[in-house]
């Protein structure tokens with residue numbers, strides 16, 4: 785199945801639903817690893833939106849990427865509560881542990897504010913991270 789056919793299937797799956805843009809974008813991101821400019825155009829045409837409107841949503845949310853990145857991703861919370869619990873002091877060591885093999889992405893709240901610093905890898909959440917624990921999470925990603 786081509787990317788165009790995959791996207792068409794996803795658009796069809798959300799046909800008639802209210803506010804289908806975000807669910808379609810999430811499906812495309814999950815299936816193809818990105819929402820490319822070509823995908824934006826196809827989605828825009830199907831939803832009767834301008835490509836600029838779709839691109840505005842894609843570029844606003846950090847979850848969406850324009851190019852696929854096959855590296856594992858560790859999402860590290862850098863919002864206020866995790867900052868107060870010391871996340872900024874362990875970022876540099878996390879990035880050193882990640883090197884080019886793992887992508888460390890900043891996110892802003894994982895719902896673990898009282899037990900931060902927190903990180904997520906896929907569906908797994910990690911809390912109470914110090915530099916060594918975070919390096920281990922990155923190593924296992």
Ligand code: FES
Nearest residue numbers: 861866894896897
């Ligand atoms: S601020 Fe980090 S989990 Fe909420």
